[in-house]
Amino acid sequence: MKYSMLSKRLLYTYNKIHKCGISSHYKKEWQSVVGLEVHAQLNTESKLFSGAENTFGGLVNNCVSLFDAAIPGTLPVLNKKCVELGVLTALALSCKVNEVSSFDRKHYFYADLPAGYQITQQRAPLANDGAIHFQVYTPGIHKKPYNKSSKIKQIQLEQDSGKSLHDAELKRSLVDLNRAGAPLIELVFEPDLEDGEEAAALVKELVLIVQRLGVCTGRMEEGALRVDANVSIRRVGDPLSTRTEIKNIGSVRGVAGAIQHEIERQQSILENGGHIINETRAWDAIAKITIPMRDKEVVQDYRYMPEPNLPPLRVNLNTIEDNEDVISVPLIKERIPELPEESRTKLIAKYELRPEIAVQLVNEPVLLEFFQKIIVEKARNPSKVANLLLNDLLTVLNKRKINVTYCPITVKQLEELVDLLLDKKISLEICRKTINELVENTSFSPIDIIKQKGWLLITDEAEITKNCVKVIENNPKLVKQYKEGKIKVFKALLGILSKTTDNKLDMSIASKKFEELLKK
Amino acid sequence: MNKLTTYSIKEIHKSFRDKLLTPTSFVDLCIQRARQTKELNAFINITDEEAENHAIESEKRVYVEKKSKPLDGITIAIKDNFCTKNIHTTCASNMLKNFVPTYDATVYSRLIGSGACLVGKSNLDEFAMGSGTVDSIFGPTRNPWCYSEDWRISGGSSGGSAVAVATGSCVAGIGSDTGGSTRNPAALCGVVGLKPTYGLVSRYGLIPLVNSMDVPGILTRNIDDLIVILNCVAGPDILDSTTIKKDFKPIKIIDDIDMSKIKIGIPSEYYCEGMSEDVLDVWRSVADLLENEKCQVCTVSLPHTSVSIAVYSILNQCEVASNMARYDGLEYGLRASEDYSTEELYASTRSEGFNNVVRSRIFAGNYFLLSRNYDKYFLKALKLRRLIADDFNKVFHGENSVDLLLTPTTLSEAPLYKDFTSKHNRDQCAFQDYCTQPANMAGIPAISVPIRLSKNNLPLSIQLMGPTLSEELMLNVAKKIETTLTSETLKNLNVSIENLPQKCQNLLQQAAESQSVLEIDNLDSVSISLHRSREISEKLQDEYEILKLKQRNAELQAKIDRNNRSLQELRKELESSKQSLTRQNPNPDNIQDHIKQLKQKLTSYEENYEKAKSKYAVLSVPEAVLPKSLISQVTSLLALQEEATSLKQRADDISLMKEARETFNRLRR
Amino acid sequence: MLNKSVISILNKTKNVFQFRCFSSKVPSIPVQTLEKKETERIKLDTNTISLLERLSLVKCDTDEGVKVLEDSIAFANKILHINTDKIEPLYTVLENQNLTLREDKITQGNCQADILKNAVLKEEEYFVAPPGNIPLHEVQIESNKQTKQVKNEN
Incomplete structure (x- = not known):
């Protein structure tokens, strides 16, 4: 316990220092401010206010009830599961669930909004005032992960709109209402983020959380989770300035890229003496730029009005008694599973993994599962296992563009490989090569492949000595330099040794032998 | 209405x-x-x-x-x-x-x-x-x-x-x-x-x-x-x-x-x-x-x-x-x-x-x-x-x-x-x-x-x-x-009657008159059907009465026949007893008695005969009367039926007129 | 029949004689309205009118339409002065009833024909709409085409 507290404190001070390092990425005078709004589709059978099927795909305009098509005279009836999932999310994000919440109409005209308004919760949402805590760490950009949190202003239930396909050639839109009325949960965050990477990390964390809660599939590529980013920049010390909104970013990296681009764009405008217009922009993932979405001078007024067809929604904050129309919040709290932050802390505490390793493992649920299975037996070194999974396995999969979820290699194969590596029977490079082979021929076992390709490390002392002697003989200059005192040359010599032996020597034995020989 | x-x-x-x-x-x-x-x-x-x-x-x-x-x-x-x-x-x-x-x-x-x-x-x-x-x-x-x-x-x-x-x-x-x-x-x-x-x-x-x-x-x-x-x-x-x-x-x-x-x-x-x-x-x-x-x-x-x-x-x-x-x-x-x-x-x-x-x-x-x-x-x-x-x-x-x-x-x-x-x-x-x-x-x-x-x-x-x-x-x-x-x-509430053309008004008046004669309160199809059913029931009632009378008549007739027969028998008895009396040797002693007896018998027979005759007179229904009443009833019934059919025709006329008026109004508009 | 009508008349007059007590419970003078008698007329500026037109899409931004709107506003202004401090708005008369919650089951939908039945314009089971809300640079190209079209028509 004490150790974990100590490490936490250390981490905290480290983060503070580290953050300053990141901010100095931009000119000191400008400070960027980012606030996110995330829409997540709730994973329910039927829609928010109608009994039509809530599904991705499906025959055009067939998963549509009369209410979803805004046929006159139809009325909304709230789906209980949506409330439960909403409350679950709110509790997992330490929000205050409101005992009474209500629904409002948000009016605007659009082809995929048949009623001319969306039913949402603006005035009295389901929950308020929570926070999400996460680690910011992008390999290649950050040296080490740091803590970040973003406050949640409110969480609300609302309807999704239909889909319109733009037919530029025939100058029309084709409207499919299958998605109209699908349940969404909107999470509105305060503008307390600073850049695209922080935003991306938040989104990643959020995806993990909703997946673990079973609230949402988190598949951004399917549109199950969509991010809007509000970006503005200001001089340090100034109040918040005009912001632009980037709508419907559909991937985690897209979030980082879009925000990054927008910050730079705004900065260059301001530095050239211009000013920022409050507008809505879209992220063009191919061109990697943000482009404006709506007319410049348009002022929108949503004319929020309470939804008269829905009396107030009440939840039971106090007892675990579940009623037909009043769900028990404490009962739902009991359903919260282990969340990512807890998993990371556990990994660090139990296995003494480095924070960035923990972050990366938790970010890939499949790899985390592999890790936990492999680690269970035989006291295998956790860091090494983690490294194998993250650096070697993941690299191979990424190169071959295989999604981790569909990893063809089994746990058993990985266990075998790990043991071989840890027993020093093979080198790391060989390990990687073996993984590559396994991906192509999954029916083989690692040991078979290694034996077949003759990849076992040579541990025979005589053999090693022979090779060492050869290197010494072939590189007199370097040997002389070493003997004169340039110890760094040793590494070069080892390098030559491993190269000439095609990396087949057990280097730990070899280096010892080499040292011995050089002493002569 | x-x-x-x-x-x-x-x-x-x-x-x-x-x-x-x-x-x-x-x-x-x-x-x-x-x-x-x-x-x-x-x-x-x-x-x-x-x-x-x-x-x-x-x-x-x-x-x-x-x-x-x-x-x-x-x-x-x-x-x-x-x-x-x-x-x-x-x-x-x-x-x-x-x-x-x-x-x-x-x-x-x-x-x-x-x-x-x-x-x-x-x-x-x-x-x-x-x-x-x-x-x-x-x-x-x-x-x-x-x-x-x-x-x-x-x-x-x-x-x-x-x-x-x-x-x-x-x-x-x-x-x-x-x-x-x-x-x-x-x-x-x-x-x-x-x-x-x-x-x-x-x-x-x-x-x-x-x-x-x-x-x-x-x-x-x-x-x-x-x-x-x-x-x-x-x-x-x-x-x-x-x-x-x-x-x-x-x-x-x-x-x-x-x-x-x-x-x-x-x-x-x-x-x-x-x-x-x-x-x-x-x-x-x-x-x-x-x-x-x-x-x-x-x-x-x-x-x-x-x-x-x-x-x-x-x-x-x-x-x-x-x-x-x-x-x-x-x-x-x-x-x-x-x-x-x-x-x-x-x-x-x-x-x-x-x-x-x-x-x-x-x-x-x-x-x-x-x-x-x-x-x-x-x-x-x-x-x-x-x-x-x-x-x-x-x-x-x-x-x-x-x-x-x-x-x-x-x-x-x-x-x-x-x-x-x-x-x-x-x-x-x-x-x-x-x-x-x-x-x-x-x-x-x-x-x-x-x-x-x-x-x-x-x-x-x-x-x-x-x-x-x-x-x-x-x-x-x-x-x-x-x-x-x-x-x-x-x-x-009186919808649509007043604005009809004159001919219709006349027809309506006539209908109203027959209405009052026949004692029908309101002139609409419901009442007419009610009235019709009432007539039918009355007719049935009359026929029932006639049948009852006929049956009565038959019963009476049977009674008359029976009485006639009994009278005949009595007369026969009288004849035979008279004959037996003349054939009998008159006994001077009891002739008077016998005559008295016979006279008594005769008077009683005559009484009976008178009684039977009067009964017969009472019992017999003058045939001439019955058929006549029946005939008059039947004729009156026929008259009623004729009236009923004429009324129905009038009612049909009125509805026709109404329709004509409607189309007239529609055309006018 | 005569008897019947006589009786009904008698019934009616009986009722009449019974009633006429001239109840004093019914008020004898009309009440003073709480509404303000004269309110200042608001003159709406063109920005507001065009905003409203865009939000309503009913082509009411004619002179007559604006006048009717101004009348409605003046009518509404009559009651703004009435004290409503510490009064909560009454959103629904059912505010003390709990919102009904429905079980998460598929009970509706699967009626594509019904959904499309009343649509005037369809294309292979899709509803058809004119283009709208597309990124600005596309819109600019569009509007150029449009102006060309309009010019041609003229």
């Missing part, structure tokens, strides 16, 4: 059982009446096919399966803003002129499920916005009490249903009530109009005007019918989240209701500027009536009554702006031909599809909902709404509480069309809805009950209001008022 306007559901069902009427014949009569009164323009669409199908179903249930439903064969009219599957539902607007819903409104399906028969969809102000049924693309609806040259409005916006009920085209009508739209036409047409508690009757399928105030309304000619209809439609509906979840207990009339336990409040604020003397007089007389029935009547105060109309106009316009946002022509409804941008298509569609009233309400509503105006107008209106609702709360539940409130329904009798249309729709609603609107604001039930006719022969009504879910008490008190008054209102 008007059996159709006086039969209640109970009486109709009785005549079904007595086979004086059948569901199909009754439905036919109602459809006929609907067509006859086309001039009043109560119906947008007369659904005779549906009506016939429903009637046939009812007939099957009543006569064949012997399992009848509470509304079997009862005709209804539905206001055309209730969705009816596969039947056009237009809201009297160009926007929905060709809209055919694919589902039924809950109210409609519950009625049909109880056996009702749909006569047609009735006229309304466009999208129920109005209080006169004058703003409809199908033209205005005329008041059946005054529908000629200088005609009067029927009230609105459920004018069509009210007129249909008043003229007998249907037994009950369904309307909607947002600010008085059911009670107002009920009052102006002289029928009963109920606005139930908000949430008692499902709104699923009712195309909304103001969602937080709309309720389906019921129009009938009497309280008993109203209760039957209400019991069929009230109760929670899972498709409408704004229905009250409590199970609905059917309402019944309490026979010996103790009126002395009931407190009636009269709110002083309901006498507003412009209320007519007639209306005030009716208000007073009903207050007196109730006091005479031992109710406690007192004055109460609802201080915020006068602001209700302005609050209503704000909330109404805001909700309208929101509810009408869905009409863009994409999924249903009118679609303009502009197609280069969504905005242009929507704007054209909505301008073509909506009339001025609808468009201006949308425009104003959006103004009040702008973020900068939201607190100032919309929120303010909602706060004032609470004050109005609290007024009612205090009066019903506070100190010195009352059970019901008694107020007028409208401020005057039915106005002339030309006077009514001289004012703008908003101002007109403001004026007409003064007394009815507050009940919608608070969601409480209210009923309009016709009391009597005015000097101009137009109906006058009063309104009762009660706390939430107090329909049972309210309807019982209304029933009490109704029975105490024996309101003659609808009986005096």
Whole structure:
């Protein structure tokens, strides 16, 4: 316990220092401010206010009830599961669930909004005032992960709109209402983020959380989770300035890229003496730029009005008694599973993994599962296992563009490989090569492949000595330099040794032998 | 004239059982009446096919399966803003002129499920916005009490249903009530109009005007019918989240209701500027009536009554702006031909599809909902709404509480069309809805009950209001008022006779004369069939008498024969004894005795003979008499039958004339 | 028949004689309205009018339409002065009832034909709409085309 507290404190001070390092990425005078709004589709059978099927795909305009098509005279009836999932999310994000919440109409005209308004919760949402805590760490950009949190202003239930396909050639839109009325949960965050990477990390964390809660599939590529980013920049010390909104970013990296681009764009405008217009922009993932979405001078007024067809929604904050129309919040709290932050802390505490390793493992649920299975037996070194999974396995999969979820290699194969590596029977490079082979021929076992390709490390002392002697003989200059005192040359010599032996020597034995020989 | 306007559901069902009427014949009569009164323009669409199908179903249930439903064969009219599957539902607007819903409104399906028969969809102000049924693309609806040259409005916006009920085209009508739209036409047409508690009757399928105030309304000619209809439609509906979840207990009339336990409040604020003397007089007389029935009547105060109309106009316009946002022509409804941008298509569609009233309400509503105006107008209106609702709360539940409130329904009798249309729709609603609107604001039930006719022969009504879910008490008190008054209102309704051409008038006169001769009260097909059946039964009675007499005759004849035979035998005996006597040796001693004896015997025989003869005289029915009476009876019967056939011919002539008149009028128009 | 009519007349007059107590419970003078008698007329500026027109899409921005709107606003202004301090808005008369919750089951939908039945314009089971809300640079190209079209038509 004490150790974990100590490490936490250390981490905290480290983060503070580290953050300053990141901010100095931009000119000191400008400070960027980012606030996110995330829409997540709730994973329910039927829609928010109608009994039509809530599904991705499906025959055009067939998963549509009369209410979803805004046929006159139809009325909304709230789906209980949506409330439960909403409350679950709110509790997992330490929000205050409101005992009474209500629904409002948000009016605007659009082809995929048949009623001319969306039913949402603006005035009295389901929950308020929570926070999400996460680690910011992008390999290649950050040296080490740091803590970040973003406050949640409110969480609300609302309807999704239909889909319109733009037919530029025939100058029309084709409207499919299958998605109209699908349940969404909107999470509105305060503008307390600073850049695209922080935003991306938040989104990643959020995806993990909703997946673990079973609230949402988190598949951004399917549109199950969509991010809007509000970006503005200001001089340090100034109040918040005009912001632009980037709508419907559909991937985690897209979030980082879009925000990054927008910050730079705004900065260059301001530095050239211009000013920022409050507008809505879209992220063009191919061109990697943000482009404006709506007319410049348009002022929108949503004319929020309470939804008269829905009396107030009440939840039971106090007892675990579940009623037909009043769900028990404490009962739902009991359903919260282990969340990512807890998993990371556990990994660090139990296995003494480095924070960035923990972050990366938790970010890939499949790899985390592999890790936990492999680690269970035989006291295998956790860091090494983690490294194998993250650096070697993941690299191979990424190169071959295989999604981790569909990893063809089994746990058993990985266990075998790990043991071989840890027993020093093979080198790391060989390990990687073996993984590559396994991906192509999954029916083989690692040991078979290694034996077949003759990849076992040579541990025979005589053999090693022979090779060492050869290197010494072939590189007199370097040997002389070493003997004169340039110890760094040793590494070069080892390098030559491993190269000439095609990396087949057990280097730990070899280096010892080499040292011995050089002493002569 | 008007059996159709006086039969209640109970009486109709009785005549079904007595086979004086059948569901199909009754439905036919109602459809006929609907067509006859086309001039009043109560119906947008007369659904005779549906009506016939429903009637046939009812007939099957009543006569064949012997399992009848509470509304079997009862005709209804539905206001055309209730969705009816596969039947056009237009809201009297160009926007929905060709809209055919694919589902039924809950109210409609519950009625049909109880056996009702749909006569047609009735006229309304466009999208129920109005209080006169004058703003409809199908033209205005005329008041059946005054529908000629200088005609009067029927009230609105459920004018069509009210007129249909008043003229007998249907037994009950369904309307909607947002600010008085059911009670107002009920009052102006002289029928009963109920606005139930908000949430008692499902709104699923009712195309909304103001969602937080709309309720389906019921129009009938009497309280008993109203209760039957209400019991069929009230109760929670899972498709409408704004229905009250409590199970609905059917309402019944309490026979010996103790009126002395009931407190009636009269709110002083309901006498507003412009209320007519007639209306005030009716208000007073009903207050007196109730006091005479031992109710406690007192004055109460609802201080915020006068602001209700302005609050209503704000909330109404805001909700309208929101509810009408869905009409863009994409999924249903009118679609303009502009197609280069969504905005242009929507704007054209909505301008073509909506009339001025609808468009201006949308425009104003959006103004009040702008973020900068939201607190100032919309929120303010909602706060004032609470004050109005609290007024009612205090009066019903506070100190010195009352059970019901008694107020007028409208401020005057039915106005002339030309006077009514001289004012703008908003101002007109403001004026007409003064007394009815507050009940919608608070969601409480209210009923309009016709009391009597005015000097101009137009109906006058009063309104009762009660706390939430107090329909049972309210309807019982209304029933009490109704029975105490024996309101003659609808009986005096006289639709369409006077304007017939002269020839028809002559025929009618002749018919009237024979009518009085034959002692028939009313000249309509129902009475004629009644009369005919009476004749048939009389004829049968006569024939029965004749048969009885014949039988008697036969019996007597048999008796006579028997007596004759016995007489013959007696005579034979006498002869034989006489002969035996002459053959016998006369004994001088007992000859005298013997002669005496014989004489005695003879006298007794002669006595017997005399007796028998007299008996015979008494017994024998003069044959000449019997056949003659029979003949005269038969001839008189034949004469009656001839008269009956001639009358029937005359009746046919009259109906022909009526049809001729109709076509003449139609052509004239 | 004569008897019947006599009786009915008697009945009516009996009622009349019973009633006329001239109840004093019904008010004898009309009540003073709480509304403000005269309110200042608001003149709306063109920005507001065009905003409203864009939000309503009903072509009411004619002179007559604006006048009707101004009348409505004046009508509404009559009650703004009434004190509503510490009064909560009444959003629905069912505010003390809990919102009904429905079980998460598929009970509706699967009625493509019904959904499309009343649509005037369809394309292979899709609803058809004109283009709208597309990124600005595309719109600019569009509007150029449009102006060309309009010019041609002229």
